[in-house]
Amino acid sequence: MNAISPGLAGSGAGIAFEEARARVLALVERPLPAEEVPIDSCTGRVAAAPVRARLSLPGFDQAAMDGYAVCTSGLRPDAWLPVAGRTTAGEAQGWLLPGSAHRILTGAPVPVGADSVIAQEDVLQVGVMVRIGMAPDAGAHLRRRGEDIHAGDLLVREGTLLDWRHVTVLAAQGIEAVGVRRRPRVVVISSGRELRRGGETLRPGQIHDSNQPMLRSLLQAWGAEVRARPVVADDAASMRDALCSASWADLILTSAGISVGEEDHVRDALLALGGSLAVLKVAMKPGKPLGAGRIGDAVFVGLPGNPQAALAGAVTFVRPLLARMAGTEEPGTLAARAGFGMRRKTGRAEFVPVGLSLRGTDLWAERTGPDGSGRLAPLLHADGLGFLPAGQDAIEPGDPLEVLPFGAGAAWVGEAAGA
Template sequence: MSPCWPGRPGSRASTCRARRRRWCSEERGRHARRNSRGPDRSRPGRGVPRHRRPLRAAGARRAGGAGGRRGGRAAAGREGPAPGGAWRRGGLAGPDERHGRLPAARRRRGGAPAAPGLPRSGARPHHAGAGMNAITPGFARADLTCPGGGMPFEEARARVLALAEASLPAETVPLEACCGRIAAAPLQARLDLPRFDQSAMDGYAIAMGAALPGAWLPVAGRTAAGEAPGWLAPATAHRILTGAPLPEGADAVIAQEHVVLREGFIQLAGLPAPGTNLRRRAEDIRAGEVLIHPGTRLDWRHVTLLAAQGVEAVPVRRHPRLVLLSSGRELRGTGQPLAPGQIHDSNTPMLRALLRSWGVAVQSRPAVADEAGAMRDALREAAGKADLVLTTAGISVGDEDHVREALRALGGELAVLKVAMKPGKPLAAGRIGGALFLGLPGNPQAALAGALAFLRPLLARMAGAPAPRPVVSRAGFALRRRPGRAEFLPVRLHSRDGVLEAARTGPDGSGRLSPLLGASGLAFLEAGLQELRPGDALDVLPFGAEGEALA
């Protein structure tokens, strides 16, 4: 007998390979015929490849189990649908329902089966849909979402403002230093203004009951501003200057250009009405009335009024202690050389200047490294000395975004994690220790939109002041858009035909800087708006303080 060498015709190995080739060919033919026929609707599962068949119910047995396949089907028909049927119909089978014997296999290994619908151990979470607003361990509830992804703008804004539960403490500052500060208490008038009846112009004080048209009256006495009030003798005139107290017995002042003066006498060309050219006591302000209410942002007008009342110091809310952090290994400060792939940090100077124009002092530090430990240390240090921690970039879910994980590691809580707005969707707000936290996106226009729409009203709320109101204008452009998200557009405000009109300053793009140069604010488009026509009413959030909206 000749030996059976491997691969030699007639050998055992050659015969096995031939049989395997024939079996594979037959299997391919069967699959091709089955796929060409399509699935058999009368027999679920038949004519469908195994990997596309509906998943088996948890615990369902194959042939050889109790009752076999026929017994299993009969039991399912008697008892009702198999467990997990609803998940399978929706294509949402739990991990333990992917194979009927998985729970039993886990029990044999000593592990308990996982609860239906929960991810398997070690599975990586995805961030689609509500995931960005889902609760993470140690975080406050932030799972309200809208179909477009993210929390509705109005709901997010309400949650951010609710973080400021109490106003900042009060402090007393000199009158000259109160501009831009928020009044912490009602300020009442101490004095009547004017304090006494006084003359409104240079002229002659007379008593109307003793004067006749064309009569000559002797001039007796003179009173200037700052002197004690005099006394008006009967049938005489009293020389008086602007601001001087009215002499007793006088009830009108005739302007000096309306009389003829000759050798100590004046001739009355006509008789004025009683009270002419007089400032009566307390006709402007009465002692005891409230001049300034709490929450008022003080400016030069209030300084004028308080100075007239003799006020030296004013109770105001303490400035918020705000720490600004930015992150990004690509960021370099102004004046520093740039290597390939690096850019200058524009967000930090922009936010610092913007906050300064709002009267807020800012503490900032160099860009934090894109490392979880560095961000954790920076947040811990900032929260220990700030009322509000503000960050730019690093709040999304990228590989180099570590703000969320650092917050969670420090026991922080988030009330908002993603907002349905354009630009500025990855925006977060919450608490870290005793400080409030607001995380803005990294693109300049997105960071600006978050600052105007969330940061500015939050700072006002912390100071006990009302939120800044938008400027109402008329749209000077047309726009069609997909509804579902609030949107912010850079616009320039100008007066046209006596009406404030908003004009766009550049194309869309959250990373563009040139549209901001000619802009005076951001136009706000509500989430449900689909079309904007020229002439439609349009709200604009101005960059500067109130009254500085016009370019």
């Protein structure tokens, strides 16, 4: 494979966004290996294989409430019945004596011969006798064996992102461990002589590094195992050393240094180490100087240095990459209405920080701040990025707008449906 793929930078504006995404996702040839973890550790992991029910649930006919098990055949309203027998949850199945009522508590197996449970509040008890009111229908207040889940039912599909719902059902099946995809391992490298960690004193011209903490937080939320390198100086040797030390990773992610300035050394360091690039410049705003390829066994993505540009690249390229590594579906988008208007030059896809709110049953997206890829304040109130395709020159209030949510888009969909 050539170190630089043909057309990796496209035109002067860069490779079309959709083509660049396709090239980047093609860098992942197969999901990561599977491993087995206890179910109490599987939340946020991706199922590596289907899981089918071992047991029918309920496993036996059981009482749905406290009361008296009876046989409805020949039972008349206002009948008096002697109470014979008692079964609680966790005990073996008992027997219903003919012409009697059997005391039963919620979850207990229904005695042989009974076909209904009368709620305890619907009987009058006097000593060892009970008087029923209306004769119940057969099957009243019973949970039938297998009415919830049948043995062999598909419980979890391969590629499912597991959460508390799956843990609950798997636990009820007596399953102790489940096969999941190994978490993607990501090394994050920030570069720039002006960058300092939090807590360090700033000298003239210096700033605190916000990209590395932002990316680390996003990656962890997206299910990755993350290691962050110390900030790398703006020289080729330091960048080569940083890349060499990241052999543990499935994905190496750099912030800044991917452009063509005299202080940008990521590209040259990558190629000097035998790496390759499939993308170098993308027709998107913000985030044009974005590179992607491979180095050794790892996928490489080089993000721009401005925070909003790094964020746009992470959401649109890195998040779907991680999903592909984990063998799960790429996060979806939300259909919203624009709460703002803007005119723009065509030729580049644009991503605008937006806040989401419900108006009636519609989801609306408002801009959270002015243009500027170096601005941080607009991120405080943003719920996602509004997407304007390269050919769209304007958007008016009320127009449809596709939004890439930062968090769980399903929450907004649910709220809109329930409004």
